Each structure stands twice: as structure tokens, then as C-alpha cells.
Amino acid sequence: xDKKQDVIxxxxxxxxxxxxxxxxxxxxxxxxSDTSAxxxxxLSTFPDYPSEIRAPQGTIGGVSGFQVHFGHRxxxxxxxxxxxxxxxxxxxxxxxxxWVKSGGTIILDxxxxxxxxxxKAGYETNDPIKEDHLEEFNxxxxxxxTLTKEALxxxxxxxxxxxxxxxxxxxxxxxxxxxxxxKYTEQFFERKFENQPKIIxxxxxxxxxxxxxxxxxxxxxxxxxxxxAEIEKGTYRNIDGNKATAWGLIAASExxxxxxxxxxxxxxxxxxxxxxxxxRRDFGVKTFQAEDEIAxxxxxxGASFAGSLxxxxxxxxxxxxxxxxIGLAIMTELPIIIVDVQRGGPSTxxxxxxxxxxxxxxxxxxxxxxxxxxxxxxxxxxxxxxxxTAAKIALEHMVPVILLTDGFLANGSEPxxxxxxxxxxxxxxxxxxxxxKEWMPYARDPEKLARxxxxxxxxxxxxxxxxxxxxxxxxxxxxxxxxHEKMVYLREEKVNRVVRDVPNQQVEGSQExxxxxxxxxxxxxxxxxxxxxxxxxxxxxxxxxxxxxxxPLPANTGDIFNRFDKILVCELNRGQFMDYLRMNxxxxxxxxxxxxxxxxxxxxxxxxxxxxxxxxxxxx
Amino acid sequence: xxxxxKYIDTKETSPSxxxxxxxxxxxxxPGCGNHAIMNAIQKALPHMGIPREKFAFISxxxxxxxxxxxxxxxxFHGIHGRATAIASGTKTANPDxxxxxxxxxxxxxxxxxxxxxxxxxxxxxxxxxxxxxxxxGLTKGQYSPTSKLGAKTKSSPYGTIENPFxxxxxxxxxxxxxxxxxxxxxxxxxQEIFLEAEKHKGTSVVEIAQNCVIYNDKTHAEIxxxxxxxxxxxxxxxxxxxIFGKNRDKGIVLEGLKLKVVELGKDGYxxxxxxxxxxxxxDPGIHLMLANMQYPNYPVAVGVIRxxxxxxxxxxxxxxxxxxKEQSEFGCVDDLxxxxxxxxxx
Numbered sequence: 034x035d036k037k038q039d040v041i042x043x044x045x046x047x048x049x050x051x052x053x054x055x056x057x058x059x060x061x062x063x064x065x066s067d068t069s070a071x072x073x074x075x076l077s078t079f080p081d082y083p084s085e086i087r088a089p090q091g092t093i094g095g096v097s098g099f100q101v102h103f104g105h106r107x108x109x110x111x112x113x114x115x116x117x118x119x120x121x122x123x124x125x126x127x128x129x130x131x132w133v134k135s136g137g138t139i140i141l142d143x144x145x146x147x148x149x150x151x152x153k154a155g156y157e158t159n160d161p162i163k164e165d166h167l168e169e170f171n172x173x174x175x176x177x178x179t180l181t182k183e184a185l186x187x188x189x190x191x192x193x194x195x196x197x198x199x200x201x202x203x204x205x206x207x208x209x210x211x212x213x214x215x216k217y218t219e220q221f222f223e224r225k226f227e228n229q230p231k232i233i234x235x236x237x238x239x240x241x242x243x244x245x246x247x248x249x250x251x252x253x254x255x256x257x258x259x260x261x262a263e264i265e266k267g268t269y270r271n272i273d274g275n276k277a278t279a280w281g282l283i284a285a286s287e288x289x290x291x292x293x294x295x296x297x298x299x300x301x302x303x304x305x306x307x308x309x310x311x312x313r314r315d316f317g318v319k320t321f322q323a324e325d326e327i328a329x330x331x332x333x334x335g336a337s338f339a340g341s342l343x344x345x346x347x348x349x350x351x352x353x354x355x356x357x358x359i360g361l362a363i364m365t366e367l368p369i370i371i372v373d374v375q376r377g378g379p380s381t382x383x384x385x386x387x388x389x390x391x392x393x394x395x396x397x398x399x400x401x402x403x404x405x406x407x408x409x410x411x412x413x414x415x416x417x418x419x420x421x422t423a424a425k426i427a428l429e430h431m432v433p434v435i436l437l438t439d440g441f442l443a444n445g446s447e448p449x450x451x452x453x454x455x456x457x458x459x460x461x462x463x464x465x466x467x468x469x470k471e472w473m474p475y476a477r478d479p480e481k482l483a484r485x486x487x488x489x490x491x492x493x494x495x496x497x498x499x500x501x502x503x504x505x506x507x508x509x510x511x512x513x514x515x516x517h518e519k520m521v522y523l524r525e526e527k528v529n530r531v532v533r534d535v536p537n538q539q540v541e542g543s544q545e546x547x548x549x550x551x552x553x554x555x556x557x558x559x560x561x562x563x564x565x566x567x568x569x570x571x572x573x574x575x576x577x578x579x580x581x582x583x584x585p586l587p588a589n590t591g592d593i594f595n596r597f598d599k600i601l602v603c604e605l606n607r608g609q610f611m612d613y614l615r616m617n618x619x620x621x622x623x624x625x626x627x628x629x630x631x632x633x634x635x636x637x638x639x640x641x642x643x644x645x646x647x648x649x650x651x652x653x
Numbered sequence: 654x655x656x657x658x659k660y661i662d663t664k665e666t667s668p669s670x671x672x673x674x675x676x677x678x679x680x681x682x683p684g685c686g687n688h689a690i691m692n693a694i695q696k697a698l699p700h701m702g703i704p705r706e707k708f709a710f711i712s713x714x715x716x717x718x719x720x721x722x723x724x725x726x727x728x729f730h731g732i733h734g735r736a737t738a739i740a741s742g743t744k745t746a747n748p749d750x751x752x753x754x755x756x757x758x759x760x761x762x763x764x765x766x767x768x769x770x771x772x773x774x775x776x777x778x779x780x781x782x783x784x785x786x787x788x789x790g791l792t793k794g795q796y797s798p799t800s801k802l803g804a805k806t807k808s809s810p811y812g813t814i815e816n817p818f819x820x821x822x823x824x825x826x827x828x829x830x831x832x833x834x835x836x837x838x839x840x841x842x843x844q845e846i847f848l849e850a851e852k853h854k855g856t857s858v859v860e861i862a863q864n865c866v867i868y869n870d871k872t873h874a875e876i877x878x879x880x881x882x883x884x885x886x887x888x889x890x891x892x893x894x895x896i897f898g899k900n901r902d903k904g905i906v907l908e909g910l911k912l913k914v915v916e917l918g919k920d921g922y923x924x925x926x927x928x929x930x931x932x933x934x935x936d937p938g939i940h941l942m943l944a945n946m947q948y949p950n951y952p953v954a955v956g957v958i959r960x961x962x963x964x965x966x967x968x969x970x971x972x973x974x975x976x977x978k979e980q981s982e983f984g985c986v987d988d989l990x991x992x993x994x995x996x997x998x999x
Contacts, residue, residue: 315981324771328738335742489727492706499730
């Protein structure tokens with residue numbers, strides 16, 4: 034048949050790969066994203082996987098998914114619902130069918146739909162399509178396992194290696210469906226398996242087999258065509274949030290001329306920051322894999338004392354363990370960056386699922402009056418900018434900074450226009466000049482209130498710091514009641530003065546009107562998409578303020594809130610940012626929209642909620 | 654007296670002991686063993702050939718941990734149990750510093766036990782001085798991980814039912830390359846040990862039997878009492894036979910797989926039969942036995958029990974950085990950002 038007649042030109046498409054956690058779905062999704070990115074599409078990805086390394090095979094608990102949303106216009110989210118679902122087994126179908134757009138395409142590996150496989154996935158009959166009411170979908174049953182075996186039968190590979198490559202068959206089919214070339218993926222095999230020619234050959238064969246299968250069976254109609262995105266000129270790369278965070282810190286090390294030291298303990302979903310930094314010995318990065326979270330931050334604090342750009346990376350439970358040492362950093366006024374890649378809580382909670390519920394912990398989770406700076410990144414790629422900024426603030430204000438990202442940003446990726454380091458500012462920590470007379474450890478810059486930094490080893494500035502309350506100037510231990518009260522206010526004021534370095538909060542969409550969507554951190558993409566669609570479809574007068582600076586809040590925060598009738602604070606928690614806003618700007622009436630399911634918002638649910646609120650305003 | 658035969662005779666190469674005293678009032682109890690230990694450290698430092706600004710004294714929480722405030726060097730009074738981690742970070746970040754951790758038995762072996770064994774395992778070049786008074790002093794008299802089994806304290810009114818740690822056994826068991834032991838009042842031996850600890854590259858752990866006059870007075874008296882200390886302590890020195898006793902008439906021999914105390918001239922034992930101390934043996938077997946000797950069956954070993962050369966963590970890290978840098982294709986962050994798969998949008 035003539036394929037061209039059935040090509041559908043689309044603005045954007047969402048594809049979801051789903052299979053067992055050993056099926057290589059994350060790799061499949063990543064390879065597809067990379068190819069799309071090279072073709073000039075904008076995209077956003079969302080890996081969704083279980084915390085078990087290998088949950089029981091074939092069960093719902095073991096399903097691993099990877100969703101990619103790509104298009105020829107700006108893409109801000111991984112998409113709510115998929116146009117195409119690849120389900121490598123019955124459990125993957127069971128868990129993911131509800132995320133397919135009505136009328137969408139579902140590709141199944143029919144070899145895995147055995148009575149046993151169906152039962153394991155929780156199906157009661159041998160007809161999952163009927164049982165799950167999927168008749169209206171375009172169901173493509175492909176014997177993926179059989180054909181993979183067939184493609185590799187002369188290659189003298191063991192059974193395990195053969196089965197492992199069936200994900201490439203599915204990928205080949207999807208490549209045909211979206212008219213993507215195979216060459217980028219083939220180049221990947223050549224790099225990845227440089228010394229294993231047989232594995233390169235096997236992967237290529239299976240990938241091509243999938244592609245040709247799709248072409249010959251004429252089942253896959255219609256195909257989709259996505260033109261390159263209309264995006265800003267420049268050099269681009271794909272980047273995920275954890276890598277961007279690591280690179281932002283390395284950039285800060287270059288711009289401050291300080292050695293980067295990261296004391297850390299592995300924890301999902303933050304570990305990749307440590308991995309990436311450990312790889313960067315060529316930038317002089319010292320990573321210290323500590324025996325626990327507490328040692329992680331304490332080694333970093335010791336390194337800060339010795340003059341390094343000190344970092345510790347963690348997730349919520351680790352942040353809890355670090356809290357006493359953060360207090361010590363506040364008390365000794367040493368610069369340190371604490372990166373918290375949030376996940377569902379409390380306790381071990383949902384290790385691989387995103388949530389925004391560490392905000393209160395970041396702001397207040399310590400003994401005593403213990404203020405520090407809190408920032409949040411809003412997209413995978415701007416983790417770079419905010420990691421850099423966190424370092425700049427910590428070093429120039431001599432204050433600990435917590436940078437909040439989350440599992441969604443950490444693992445999600447997007448094309449990133451690579452910045453020029455010459456566009457980034459230098460970082461100038463207040464290191465004491467040699468030979469200064471009359472120096473006192475806690476004497477401050479009158480503007481920033483930052484104390485000067487005498488790095489251990491500098492002659493003439495020998496001094497002692499510690500966790501006990503200290504005299505305002507000399508730093509000697511002081512239990513004087515008046516001095517303590519003064520110091521408490523001083524430390525708070527020091528953090529507040531960071532506001533002078535905080536840019537004004539921007540509002541996207543309407544600058545005044547019916548409703549202001551307020552978000553912070555990783556929900557940006559979904560809120561922005563909801564905003565754009567609501568304005569386009571419903572002509573609503575709404576705006577969006579997505580906060581990166583949490584403490585201190587941007588100076589114009591109140592002004593922005595003043596310009597809207599309603600303020601809707603959307604968060605993946607029970608309302609922690611809303612409570613914080615209410616405390617800091619009590620005169621406004623805040624509404625809130627919350628989701629605590631370990632999943633990102635969907636654009637649809639935000640839109641529905643906003644419509645209800647604004648309708649009330651118009652007709653109520 | 655055996656323990657006084659050696660005396661520091663190297664020249665002072667940096668400021669004098671008084672230059673290491675800070676302007677802060679020392680607020681330990683009168684009669685506390687800490688005073689003597691600090692004096693010995695302040696006397697030893699000028700002999701190390703290290704400028705004052707290169708010293709960093711780091712501590713956790715406890716009576717002994719106030720130590721950094723009293724030193725006119727860089728100092729960091731940290732949080733409970735974490736001094737080892739802070740010190741490890743400081744030394745790793747700047748290997749040119751001489752980093753000293755001052756800690757107590759509660760601070761380092763209870764709340765900080767994990768950090769202690771891992772620093773020792775990594776062999777970070779820090780000098781850890783454990784003031785062991787077998788009690789929690791600052792929190793006013795609870796038992797510690799080194800309190801003797803059955804010790805009656807505020808938190809063990811009927812006697813502890815916990816076996817104590819022996820610091821030497823723990824440290825050597827964690828692959829410790831340097832372990833020394835002494836008694837707070839032995840000024841000369843202590844100076845000698847501190848110099849050896851500084852010279853040793855790698856984690857040096859020095860356990861000092863320290864007397865808490867308030868909560869655990871005379872806990873070490875059975876080995877420190879002047880009347881019989883020479884009969885109950887043996888000073889180990891590398892290359893010297895293991896002789897002890899007021900009349901230098903007793904010694905240690907290895908019999909079978911066990912150490913044995915013998916009297917010279919009795920049962921045919923002469924000085925030639927005695928073990929000669931070799932602190933540099935890689936195999937920890939004999940060092941472990943020596944560190945574990947306890948009164949009344951044995952004299953307690955003081956001096957440098959183990960000092961084995963090995964590469965340090967921070968030097969290995971520096972070497973790795975140098976090697977990776979040499980092979981790197983990157984000159985600056987711009988190179989890194991443009992590495993791998995990129996594409997041009999025109």
C-alpha cells in the first residue's frame with residue numbers, strides 16, 4: 034500500500050513504552066527521545082518505574098514505563114495521555130491502558146499474552162481487550178518475542194541475550210510509525226557495545242526487523258508525521274535534571290575558582306547527581322561517598338571549613354538525617370548547598386515517585402531558629418541554572434542553601450539550548466584578604482550581613498567556630514541572653530537580605546485578571562500547558578506565577594497577588610506552599626489544588642478545576 | 654623509669670607551646686585529666702615543623718570536645734559524634750592541613766562509632782585522640798561504650814549489662830594502621846606519641862586513659878596508680894624488647910599462639926627470649942593481642958602499638974584526579990556542556 038496517503042500531520046504526539054522492569058523500557062524510551070531530539074522536535078519525558086530492582090516478573094508491581102511527548106511546537110510536559118502505547122506484557126497493558134487516548138494505538142507483544150501471563154497480570158479471562166473494554170482502540174498484536182528469536186537464530190546468542198533485545202523490536206516498529214531514522218540508535222549501539230560486535234549486530238538486526246515488520250504487515254495505519262519544532266536557534270542537547278544539577282555545580286566551581294567537594298550518600302532519586310560528579314574528576318571534583326547521610330553533609334561542612342565549594346545531595350529521608358548538621362552550618366555561617374531531590378513521603382514513602390512534600394522540612398525542619406535559603410528548580414534543564422544560583426548565593430552570603438528538585442525533574446529530560454559560560458556571572462565569596470589587621474571571625478559586610486571567610490590554613494586568621502552560640506563579633510562562645518536574641522535576628526535578616534539578589538517574580542499569561550495559577554518547582558510544565566490551553570480554548574484571563582525562589586520570596590510577590598481576583602496554589606502535597614504564602618502574605622485569600630498520588634499533575638485535571646473556579650466567578 | 658627514658662629533644666620549629674594557647678578561659682574541672690593532655694599536645698606541636706595556621710583541631714560534643722576553643726589554631730567544634738566526618742572532609746579538601754580530632758569515648762564510640770570505623774577503613778590522614786574516661790561527663794554521669802561491665806552509673810544504677818568496646822581492638826579490627834595508647838598524666842610519653850601520630854600518614858588513633866574526677870574518679874587507677882604503674886603498664890617501643898616492671902624484671906614472650914608474661918631469670922627466661930616490638934607488621938595478629946592485654950593477667954600496653962605504612966585516602970584521591978585530568982578532553986565547562994550528542998537549530 035502507499036504509506037504516504039495515510040500519514041497524519043500532527044502537532045505533537047505522546048508515546049508510552051511499558052513492560053516488565055527487566056524489559057529495558059527506560060532505554061527504549063530514551064533512545065526514542067534522543068532520535069526525536071536530533072530531528073529537531075521539542076520534547077519532555079517521564080520515566081515511571083518501580084522502586085524494586087526486579088519486582089516479580091509479569092506483575093503489575095513490576096511494570097516500568099517511559100513516556101515521551103514530542104512535537105513541533107514547545108512541549109512542556111510529558112503529556113497526560115498517550116497516542117501510542119507499547120505494552121510488552123499483559124501487566125503493562127493492564128497498568129497503562131487507562132493512559133491511552135481514546136482511539137489511540139496499542140502495540141502488544143502477543144507472545145506474552147499467555148493464559149499464565151494474563152493471570153499474573155490479574156486478568157480473569159483470556160481476552161484482555163474485551164475485559165478492559167479496549168475495543169475502540171487500534172490494537173496491534175505483534176509476535177514480538179517470536180520474531181526477535183527468528184531474527185537472531187543464526188547468531189549463536191544465548192536465550193537470555195536474545196530475549197533481552199526484544200525491546201528493540203518494539204522500538205523499530207515505533208520508529209517506522211513516526212518516520213524516524215534508525216541511524217542514531219545504531220550509532221548508539223556501536224558506541225555502547227564497542228567491544229562486543231555480536232551484541233551490536235543483534236541489536237541492529239532486531240531493530241531493523243521491527244521496522245520492516247511494521248512496514249510489511251500494513252497493520253500500522255495511520256502513521257504520524259511530526260515536523261521539527263519551531264524553537265530558538267542555537268546548539269541543543271538533551272538533558273535530565275540530575276545531570277543538569279551536577280553540571281550547574283561544576284559551573285559554579287569554575288566561576289568561583291573553588292574546588293567542588295560533594296559529600297553524599299546514595300539515595301533515590303538523587304544518586305545520579307553523585308554519579309555524574311564522581312565522573313568529573315577531570316574538573317577536580319572531589320566526591321566522598323560517605324558511610325551515611327550525616328557523614329555526607331558533615332564531610333561537606335568540613336570541606337567548606339577548608340575552603341571548598343561544598344555540596345551534599347539527597348532526598349527527603351536523607352534531608353531529615355542531615356538536619357542537625359544543617360543547623361551547624363547555619364550557626365557557623367559556612368556556605369554549603371544541600372540538594373534535595375524530593376520523592377513521596379513520609380519515611381521511605383514512594384522512592385521513585387515525585388512529590389513536593391519536603392518544602393516544610395526544607396524551611397523549618399531543624400531545631401531552634403534556623404533560617405536558610407530555599408530555591409526550587411522548575412524544569413529538568415533549569416536545574417543547571419538553579420544549582421549554579423544556589424552556589425552563588427551560598428558562597429556570597431555565607432549561608433546554607435537548600436535546592437529542591439524532585440524525581441520528575443531528576444529523571445525527566447528535555448532539549449536544552451546550551452548556555453555560554455561567558456554569560457554567567459563570576460562568584461565572589463567574601464574570603465579574607467591576606468594580611469588584614471583587626472579581623473574578627475563574625476564581623477559582617479554591612480550590606481549582605483555575610484561574615485568574612487577565613488579559610489583554614491590561611492596565616493594570621495586562626496580562629497574557632499562551632500555550634501555553640503557566639504558573640505556577635507568575636508565569635509567567642511557566649512550565653513549572654515541579649516546576644517543570643519540579637520544573633521537569632523541577625524541570622525534571619527541575613528537570609529532575608531538575599532532578596533536583593535532575587536529577580537522579580539514573572540507572571541506568564543494575563544498580567545492581571547480572574548485567576549492566578551501559583552506553582553513552584555517541577556509542576557511548571559503542566560501548569561504552563563494548562564495555562565496556554567485555557568487561554569486559547571476558553572479565552573480566560575488567567576496568569577501563572579511559578580516560583581523558583583521560596584525563601585526569601587521575590588520582593589514583588591504581594592504586588593502580583595494583588596492583581597488577580599483569585600489565587601490558586603497548585604502543589605503535589607497538601608498545601609505546604611500555600612500555608613507558607615498565607616503566613617508571609619496573610620492579606621490574600623488562597624485557594625488550593627493538591628494531588629498526592631506520587632504522579633505529576635495532568636493538564637486536563639488542572640484545566641477542569643480552573644474552569645470550575647472561573648465559571649463560578651462569571652456566572653455564580 | 655622506663656617511660657621517661659625517651660624525651661623530646663628535637664628543636665622547636667614553630668611557635669612555642671604558649672603560642673598555641675588561645676585567649677579563652679579553660680573551663681574544665683580542676684584535676685581533670687584533660688588539662689595534662691592539652692599541655693602535652695601544646696608542647697608537642699612546636700616540634701612538628703608545621704606552621705600554626707596549618708593545624709585544624711576538630712571536635713564533636715563532650716567535655717574533651719571543648720578543646721579546640723582553647724587552641725590558638727584553626728578549630729571547629731562540631732556536633733555530637735560527627736567530628737570524624739567533619740575532619741575527614743577538611744583533610745580531603747585540603748591535604749596540607751594537619752587535622753586533629755579531639756574526642757571522647759562517648760562521642761567517638763557511641764554516636765560517632767560509624768564514622769570512626771569508616772575513617773579508619775579509608776585511612777584518611779587525620780589524628781584522632783580519644784580521651785577515654787569510660788563515662789559520659791558532660792551529660793553528667795551515664796555509662797559509655799567503654800564502661801566496664803557492671804559499672805554503676807546514673808543510667809545503670811544496678812550495673813551495666815553491656816560489654817564494653819576496647820578501642821584498640823575496634824580500631825585494629827577496622828583495618829587501623831596506627832594505634833597508640835597512653836595515660837593522661839604521662840606527659841613525656843604523650844608528646845612522643847603525638848609526634849609519632851603526626852608523622853604517620855593515615856588515620857592515627859591515640860587512646861588516652863583519662864580521669865574524670867567528678868563522675869568516674871580513679872577508673873583507671875589500678876594501672877595508673879604511682880605505686881604500681883610500672884608493674885601494670887608496659888611501654889612498647891618499636892625495635893625494643895618487651896620489658897616492664899619497677900625492677901625491669903618482667904617481659905612478654907609468645908608461647909604457642911598466646912602472649913605470656915614471664916619473669917626474667919626465672920624458668921630460664923632471659924631478655925633474648927622476649928618479643929621485640931615491631932609496630933610495622935602488616936598482619937594485625939600480634940598487635941591485636943598486645944592491644945587487648947588487660948590487667949590483672951597482663952600489663953596494659955602503652956606507646957605506639959601499631960604503625961603500618963599505607964597510602965592515604967586523600968592522596969589516592971589527588972592521584973586519581975591528576976590521572977583523569979591528564980586524559981581528559983575537557984578544558985572548561987563549555988567543553989563539558991557541548992560534549993556528547995548535540996544538535997544545531999538554525
